[in-house]
Amino acid sequence: MSDFNIKFNHNSGIPLYRQLYEYLLKEIHNGNLKENEKLPSRRMLCNRLNVNKNTVEAAYQKLTAEGYIMSEPRSGFYVKTKLDNFDKDEDTLPDYTYNFSINGIDVMKIPNNIWGKLYKDTILENPNLFNHGENFGERILQKAIQKYLYDTRGINCYSNQIIIGAGMDYLILMTSLVMNKNTIYGIENPCMKRIYSTLNICDKKIRLINVTKDGFSTELLKNSNINVLFVMPSHQYPVGYKISLEQRHELINWANSGKNRYIIEFHYDSDFIYDKSISPIYSLDTNEKVIYIGDFVKTIGPSIKTSFVILPNPLLKKWKQRLNTYYSPVNLFEQWVLAEFIQKGFFTRHIKQMKDIYMKKKDYLISELKNCSFYNKMEIYNANGGTHFIAKFNTDIPEKQMERAARLQKVKIVPLSRNFITSSPLSDEKYFVFGFGGFENFEIREAVSLLEKAWGTL
């Protein structure tokens, strides 16, 4: 048991929550806090140490996110054991043949002959493209992305507001560096973990917004002190809900009714939504409060690292001042080939084809699941686009046991809780993520029949 005898150093420049986090981490490593040991409640600890409740909250949150402690609903925080650490113990789980990964993409339909030819022609005709490019990205690509976003989503911006990056993480990081230092970031829980990790690793202040299968109420933002909100309004990763037009307006109002507020809107899955599309939050904004960010991982393939961010002009100006050594870390050939792929209509054609393919895979998966004996124990939600949906299971069998049973049948299927940063209302129920993007139909059939073997006794 730790005596929690931490001496805070107010002159070190190290935030108090971080000093507490490091102290607790040390106590865990040296065994003063043992596996399975219950930690003091956040209220108790903040009273004992005479610090702000947010300080303890932030320290516990960081330890949870990094896998050292876990929150048992209605019970408290406990130091994790090795067995609890499923992610890290991946090698104790059997190998798998089928993977219902939320990140599964069908890359076999990409017209790679067209890509190959585009690359060869571009390289042969433009040897100068081995040289320095433009700092924010090649104009030809900025223009192509601008047109694509305008044509498909009605997004109106100047091409020079578009900054090209490699991968989302670096762009998110750079964007955070043009914000004020004390910016508090609001992130949905659960969310795309890398967003949390990227900010957390640089000690940015984060407030989690617990979501349900239907999303979150805008009310949660008030009194939260959040300055910058991350949202994926089309098809949230991983829960899958779509933010209504009404709530998009509420979020705009929220952004306009406080200082230094911004919304970072992700393009994610916007091309693959079945219903008539809703206006992006970016297009409802008249006050330059929305940052729009996206990539081509889903629409083309994960190997295409090119990402983009549309910055409001005041932030663009700050970027030029503060990040004046930034240059787009994407090979110029890739930028030109992507621009041409878009300009010549190959991209639109490909998206249309894939949207149809993914919708059919989704229908096929659901029809196969209907044949399963456990189908009456599950409720499917948010099968409204993209390459995944979630399903709630009404059973007493623990989630981990279900996951292990599937693995023993060589099927990898992951509980929604794997994406939690910290426990949430969704923790009270059992959800699994059904990603189908990476499957051929025969694989869907076989994977589902193996799930029947694993879960037939639910």
Place this chain on the structure above:
Amino acid sequence: MSDFNIKFNHNSGIPLYRQLYEYLLKEIHNGNLKENEKLPSRRMLCNRLNVNKNTVEAAYQKLTAEGYIMSEPRSGFYVKTKLDNFDKDEDTLPDYTYNFSINGIDVMKIPNNIWGKLYKDTILENPNLFNHGENFGERILQKAIQKYLYDTRGINCYSNQIIIGAGMDYLILMTSLVMNKNTIYGIENPCMKRIYSTLNICDKKIRLINVTKDGFSTELLKNSNINVLFVMPSHQYPVGYKISLEQRHELINWANSGKNRYIIEFHYDSDFIYDKSISPIYSLDTNEKVIYIGDFVKTIGPSIKTSFVILPNPLLKKWKQRLNTYYSPVNLFEQWVLAEFIQKGFFTRHIKQMKDIYMKKKDYLISELKNCSFYNKMEIYNANGGTHFIAKFNTDIPEKQMERAARLQKVKIVPLSRNFITSSPLSDEKYFVFGFGGFENFEIREAVSLLEKAWGTL
């Protein structure tokens, strides 16, 4: 005049140097500190505010690096005027035809037909390469880089120690995130500015090591509190000196004689050194104290963003823990094509050819300069490899006037001082950077004849 009435907030979590920096910045913006006004000396201010001298030092350094104040040798710190801010006033300088840029590369000799064919074949034969790759980079590329470094520099490492990145900045940033939070980074002054910017923008603690045209004494490291030292031992950017074998041993001893010390060694220009090569510091290290980092910007072209870092095993382990969402942000096709370009010997052949070409350009440039009337006013240093050297000018004409005179002849040539983070002993003399990598010979001849027109009266 500001009354320097800053109230430090010891509970905010914001480092004191940063609070001082922001206070002074505010005073500059609101006019309380006027253009050209002299700031208190660092000693006076730290006494007045009752803070550590390092706090004032760091605040002044940040303001200098960002262009708000400048240091007049033997005089003090002054708030900058708009006219002093040359970089930002690039548009007041005339356009140019010839650019002696240190970053100039000859890309016309790259065998682009080979590149084009490699891309086309790779994409056609491996459509799966549109899918997810390996987190730290494709094994085929890790192995190719490992072999290249072993064959050319005797660097001995496991391929799994090599992490592939896009661009240097992100890799440097990520590397800093696996260091302890309070790590103090040692950077040469002058240096590659982006290294300073990347760390500075994330509020990392930096100590500058003032260098001369011959480098720096290892003695400067003692009592400096530096933990992690950045060096470019082959051909320093921008001064051009090479670190002797003796000093490389000294640096290894320094790294081994203190806690949490590392050397980050840049590969930069190692392929283009004329003399018999000296052992990399990495190879002299037996204690896993050296991190080796490089890219292909000089050896192939600036558009090739692939970069690599070789991490000692303890840091590799930390990377896997802390940066567990990291994935290499480089298109898989680019990784495979680069790997094949290296494996099939095209890369070695190209480097050999370019080394010879650059050496001849250097010789030609010097022979043309010998024809100039100002040649007896200049001393050339560090013309020992790569694509640039520096030259000291013995003249009373101010640097800026020389620069402007050259510009009026449509020649862009940049003083070495442009790379200073803060003033250094080199500030007392006038150096210019002669980058020749981007010139054809006839351009060298014409550019030099225009320099004669500009500087004939020195």
